[in-house]
Amino acid sequence: MAPQEHGDYAAADAYAGEATFPPFDPTYFASQLFWLAITFAVLYVLLSRWVLPRIGGAIEERRDRIADDLDAASQMKAQADEAVKSYERSLADARAKAQSVAAEAKADADKKIAAEMKKVETELEAEQDEAEKRIREMHEKALAELDAIAAGAAAAVAARLAGLEVGEDEAAEAVAKVKE
Numbered sequence: 001m002a003p004q005e006h007g008d009y010a011a012a013d014a015y016a017g018e019a020t021f022p023p024f025d026p027t028y029f030a031s032q033l034f035w036l037a038i039t040f041a042v043l044y045v046l047l048s049r050w051v052l053p054r055i056g057g058a059i060e061e062r063r064d065r066i067a068d069d070l071d072a073a074s075q076m077k078a079q080a081d082e083a084v085k086s087y088e089r090s091l092a093d094a095r096a097k098a099q100s101v102a103a104e105a106k107a108d109a110d111k112k113i114a115a116e117m118k119k120v121e122t123e124l125e126a127e128q129d130e131a132e133k134r135i136r137e138m139h140e141k142a143l144a145e146l147d148a149i150a151a152g153a154a155a156a157v158a159a160r161l162a163g164l165e166v167g168e169d170e171a172a173e174a175v176a177k178v179k180e
Helices: 006-018 026-162 168-179
Strands: none
Touching: 026 168
């Protein structure tokens, strides 16, 4: 490329001084407004028919999904609360049942103990009565034998000390007189 001459610059400077920026040139205002209107209409139609409905649908779908998730979460929370209440009820029922079983077992044990105590007491009373009866019999037998022993001892003492021979009947009469 050959260097431009000084004159070419001068011609360009002259043209530049006379020409205006094309968007600001009033001769082109009508065509610019025409293409602005067409471009605006096309963009408006594209946005209103395809883009905005898709964006609105996505927003609506997301809102519905969030609402469904919140509903599901509240249902799960309600189920969990119900499960906790059911667990607490069954736990309380089990505790009450355990307490009633323990109370019944204690009452049964108390009844058995009372019955056994009564049985043992009656057996002990019967044994005590029988023992007292045997003691009385033995006492009476001992007393009966005591008189005979005392009579025999009195006869032996009289024979040994006084040299008297006393019969058993006489000695028994003497013991009876002393006893009165």
